[in-house]
Amino acid sequence: MILVVGANGMLGRDLMPLLGDRGRGVDIDGIDITSLESVERVLTAVRPSVVINCAAYTDVDGCESNQETAMRVNGEGVGHLAMASRTIGARLVQISSDYVFDGSKGTPYLEDDAPNPLSVYGESKLAGEMNAAVNPDHLIVRTQWLYGLHGKNFVETMLRLGSERDELSVVDDQVGSPTWTVDLAHAVVALLEKGCRGVYHAANEGYCSWNDFARAIFQEAGMAVTVTAMTTEQLNRPARRPLYSTLDCGKLARDGGYRPQPWRDALRSYLNLRK
Ligand SMILES: NC(=O)C1=CN([C@@H]2O[C@H](COP(=O)(O)OP(=O)(O)OC[C@H]3O[C@@H](n4cnc5c(N)ncnc54)[C@H](OP(=O)(O)O)[C@@H]3O)[C@@H](O)[C@H]2O)C=CC1
Numbered sequence: 376m377i378l379v380v381g382a383n384g385m386l387g388r389d390l391m392p393l394l395g396d397r398g399r400g401v402d403i404d405g406i407d408i409t410s411l412e413s414v415e416r417v418l419t420a421v422r423p424s425v426v427i428n429c430a431a432y433t434d435v436d437g438c439e440s441n442q443e444t445a446m447r448v449n450g451e452g453v454g455h456l457a458m459a460s461r462t463i464g465a466r467l468v469q470i471s472s473d474y475v476f477d478g479s480k481g482t483p484y485l486e487d488d489a490p491n492p493l494s495v496y497g498e499s500k501l502a503g504e505m506n507a508a509v510n511p512d513h514l515i516v517r518t519q520w521l522y523g524l525h526g527k528n529f530v531e532t533m534l535r536l537g538s539e540r541d542e543l544s545v546v547d548d549q550v551g552s553p554t555w556t557v558d559l560a561h562a563v564v565a566l567l568e569k570g571c572r573g574v575y576h577a578a579n580e581g582y583c584s585w586n587d588f589a590r591a592i593f594q595e596a597g598m599a600v601t602v603t604a605m606t607t608e609q610l611n612r613p614a615r616r617p618l619y620s621t622l623d624c625g626k627l628a629r630d631g632g633y634r635p636q637p638w639r640d641a642l643r644s645y646l647n648l649r650k
């Protein structure tokens with residue numbers, strides 16, 4: 376049996392249906408990953424063969440002012456899951472982020488490129504990766520720029536702001552790969568089914584800037600919104616973000632036999648589904 380921790384989150388909600396009878400979900404009302412006692416209680420009661428951790432503190436700017444919470448949830452929490460899953464002989468799957476990189480590479484990041492987070496969120500996710508390795512039977516899946524039906528995300532923010540205004544300003548100097556949670560969920564299942572361990576990158580194919588992404592959202596949604604460009608420096612958000620964080624997903628295709636669809640096709644599918 377596969378236990379999904381953070382099952383009510385954006386990724387968790389899209390992962391659960393793919394697991395069918397094999398899956399069981401738990402979220403903050405049933406487990407608090409910041410408490411080792413809570414994690415041990417749930418894992419020893421459920422005795423899963425695989426634990427997939429989708430739980431996290433994902434407010435990137437919020438992490439800057441709540442550093443302790445970020446490290447407790449995204450760092451120590453994963454350590455608790457690693458210890459408890461190792462004790463019961465279960466594999467741990469940890470979802471991580473492109474924000475562990477500093478964005479200075481200029482070509483797509485490989486799994487063994489050196490991380491160098493720029494933000495508290497990125498640091499806490501890197502701590503989570505290191506803590507996941509306390510269980511030797513672990514799989515770390517780094518992804519990026521997620522959107523899905525069941526959580527706050529950039530697509531929903533754009534659609535909301537676009538319904539209120541005729542013009543929006545969006546950064547054009549940060550590049551990455553928008554990724555649909557449904558496609559990520561398929562990637563995780565593919566890696567699990569092939570028995571893959573270690574670090575993998577999983578994102579929709581191709582890349583763009585947030586500005587390109589915003590334009591594509593309005594084009595595909597048939598909304599007449601003008602998207603103007605601004606720089607990250609002008610926007611001046613609390614958290615620093617990598618300027619280039621495209622993930623090379625070749626290892627996922629080779630070992631997992633899964634190639635996520637191009638980001639624009641995924642966006643179209645998502646917008647059709649949410650109608
Ligand atoms: N969103 C994105 O763009 C990206 C996300 N990721 C990673 O992917 C994973 C899934 O992200 P996403 O689906 O967006 O996350 P969400 O924020 O949508 O969901 C996270 C879930 O974890 C729960 N949670 C928070 N704290 C705890 C805790 N202490 N114990 C148990 N559960 C807790 C949340 O509950 P509550 O809502 O009540 O706080 C929520 O249900 C995360 O690891 C994230 O870091 C990686 C790259 C991009």
Ligand SMILES: Cc1cn([C@H]2C[C@H](O)[C@@H](COP(=O)(O)OP(=O)(O)O[C@H]3O[C@@H](C)C(=O)[C@@H](O)[C@H]3O)O2)c(=O)[nH]c1=O
Nearest residue numbers: 433435472473474518519520521529532544545546585
């Ligand atoms: C809403 C808005 C955002 N932006 C910018 C801010 C930021 O640089 C970029 C994206 O903004 P968001 O706050 O939606 O995204 P952000 O929180 O940076 O998204 C990240 O979340 C975490 C959890 C991850 O792991 C990352 O992979 C990534 O998906 O767009 C604008 O330029 N104009 C706008 O109107």
